[in-house]
Amino acid sequence: MSCLHLPPVPASVGDARRWAAPLLPPDLPPDLRDSVVLVLSELVTNAVAIATGDRAAGVEDIEVEVFVDPADGHVTVAVTDPSDQPLPPAPVAVEAGADHGRGLLLLDVLAHDHGWSPRECGGKCVWAQFRRAAAPRRTGPRRPAAQPAGCA
Template sequence: MTATQPPLTAHRFAMRFSSTPRGARLARRLCGTRLDAWGVPYGSDAHDAVTLVVAELCANAVRHGHVAGRDFHVLLTADPATGTVRIEISDTRGERLPHLPTATAQDGDSGRGLLLVEALADRWGWSPRAGGGPGKTVWAECTGLSLS
């Protein structure tokens, strides 16, 4: 997948989180709060979809991108002019690259996160972590949103 440049934005939220389930949960909640403040209200289909994409990418950063003592980084941007929200989750584990599963066990309770991202986001992909640091950034874009 090829990387695209984030749009010029009117809204931006960036923060580091501990690479733990608690950190992923906090990231999801804070992104949900930002979306609501930016005009994507709680309980709307758009809010639920973007928040689920955030949750899945953060969970993957914790589960597959965890390096002891290293945090993951969230960058959430929104461009009201284009109605685009971009989610970028960076971790420090560059050798474990995201890919869609070829087959998932019917009764398994994991392995479907990127399938959800694929279904909910208009585009997604990954790139090497910016700034020359170790790791990768997994990004997704949701378009057609009404933002203030």
């Protein structure tokens, strides 16, 4: 597992993408690689937006994790944010011209599994898993059986 701490600034989104891409297995199918990087980017974007709004509360960093399971090559990404608010149970409708609000829809469509969990120190960890083998994607977030380390 690899972990990166980033300041809650917009430039951190690109930094997270550039950091995570080389950590992915070289034989990961290109469409799956693109999905992982896109979802990670969306999760970091959300964490930055939330942390920026909470800056007065002393938020310093967001945490980004990438875990590649050595047994099956599945990839899990996790991003922490300072909000204790749960994720909505399902993506909400977004107006066609809106310039934001599609992150959870992308997460729901691209990840094979995803969810969130509160952190003991406050905030939450949002995670997404991508499986190498073709597997049906499930809809709607839920808590994982085993959380990524940063989600504790």
